[in-house]
Amino acid sequence: MFAGDGHDVTVLERDADGPPSDAHEAFEWKRRGVAQFGLGHWMQARGSSIVRQDLPRTYELLLQNGGLEFNLVNFLLSMQPDASPEAEDARFDQLTARRSTLEWAFATAATEHQGITIRRGEAVAGLLSNNSGPVPHVTGVRLESGEELCADLVIDVTGRRSQTPEMLAAIGATAPLDDGADSGFAYYGRYFRSADGTTPGMIAPLLTPYGSFSILTLPADNGTWSVTLYGLSDDKPLRRFRDPDVVKKVLDACPLHAHWLDGEPLSEIQTMVGGVDRHREFVIDGVPCATGLLSVGDASSCTNPSLGRGMTLGLMHVALARACVAEHLDDPAALALAFHERTEAELRPYHDATVATDRRRVRDMMSYRDGLTPQPT
Structure with missing residues (x-):
């Protein structure tokens, strides 16, 4: 999305292997950095809509390579007598696939895009910063090889295992608020x-x-x-x-x-x-932990994957970041604050609802395991 807006984007990917030549071979792709790569996957309608509108080449690749078109509302209506879909129900159209096929389509489209440079087998060891004030400003990253890369903006999309809090501590930044527990x-x-x-x-x-x-x-x-x-x-x-x-x-x-x-x-x-329900806040009492850095998707907020929301919420978060960058890239503090405010308003409710669902289900499972009848909420 950022490259589509004219930005020069460098992607640092820890896994060394690039996407296979086709979607079928992608099922054997070794993605060691993605714990759930071989497990079931689902793209919600909202995520499909974002891909269709903002990543048309990815959507085209999925369609051309067997992606499953599905509409849950239409399916449910088909099981009801005298019920039929309405035109507005098209907003629930989905295009879903195995995680391997989805990642293959995203990676292939990114490889084809002239505004994107992908460096595989590269891991980030730390953040570069300008410590000229009370809030550090991130100016780039240092790779494990020792190479330093400068950037106008660093975006962390390293997922559930993100080490950004530790990297922020290393440059003297305030630790983000971290509300997390094993699901x-x-x-x-x-x-x-x-x-x-x-x-x-x-x-x-x-x-x-x-x-x-x-x-x-x-x-x-x-x-x-x-x-x-x-x-x-x-x-x-x-x-x-x-x-x-x-x-x-x-x-x-x-x-x-x-x-x-x-x-x-x-x-x-x-x-x-060991899936973790976690939400991190990078603005505390109106002050950013650091500027020049946005934490997106699972690196910021992650939940139990069984509801199939992970990739869709990640895409929603990227789209939100894109909008904030378009408006505030030249003002790092304003960017950090706007991104935080919109994340809390637009993404946090999904996280909290999923955590509440998880806790109810854990409680019920424990009751059944122990031979008890779950109490209604």
């Missing part, structure tokens, strides 16, 4: 593919709670889909979800979901434990 979930997921390019019929919600665990079934691109079971990370019996035979027995006992295993497995069961 308490463990995920066990696998991708499948059909022989005829279709995906399983949806006769149950995409996300369905079953006592002490939940089932997440997500259609994806090119006749593929994912099945994910998740529960409490400290529920030891559920760790047997790593075994495909156990997963089959569980889904056979869930008649609305059993048919989601009727396909060719594309991977071993992938696991992820």
Whole structure:
């Protein structure tokens, strides 16, 4: 988006391997910096809209390479007698895919863009700053190789494992407010593919709670889909979800979901434990921790991925940052304040709602695990 506005953009990517030649090979792409790369993924309608409007080449690549077009409202209406969609329901159109296919499309489009330089296998070791006042101004980054790169603006999109707070401390900046805790979930997921390019019929919600665990079934691109079971990370019996035979027995006992295993497995069961619900604030009492730096997406705010909001909220945050940069790039303090205010007003409510949902679900899972009946809220 920034390159589309005429800015010269340099992307520093820790992983050395670039995107494969096509979307099918991308499923084997080694993205060590993305913990959930092999797990189920979902692009919400809002994210699809941003990609369609602001990243048309990425959208084109997804369409050309099997991206799944879906409209949840139209689907639900199709199950109701005498119900039909209205013209305004088009705003719920989605274009979704496996995480690997989505990342391939983003990376391929970025590689083609003349305003973007991508340096792979490059990790940031620290921030450069001008400490001429009480609030440090970030002027660039220092790579692990020792090379220093200067920039008008540094944007942190390093995800859940972002080391920006530590890097800010190293230049004498005030630590950001950090409200975070382990969500308490463990995920066990696998991708499948059909022989005829279709995906399983949806006769149950995409996300369905079953006592002490939940089932997440997500259609994806090119006749593929994912099945994910998740529960409490400290529920030891559920760790047997790593075994495909156990997963089959569980889904056979869930008649609305059993048919989601009727396909060719594309991977071993992938696991992820330790997902954090975290929100960071980089302006405290009206004063930025530092200027010249914006923390975007999961690096700023991240939640339990089971609601499928992560990439969409990241895209919303980038679009918000783009608007703030267009208005305030020449005034670093105003940029930091505007970005903070809009983040808190427009993105924070989604974070807080997801955390509240997580806490209710953890409480219910604990009750079922312990043989109790959850109390209504």
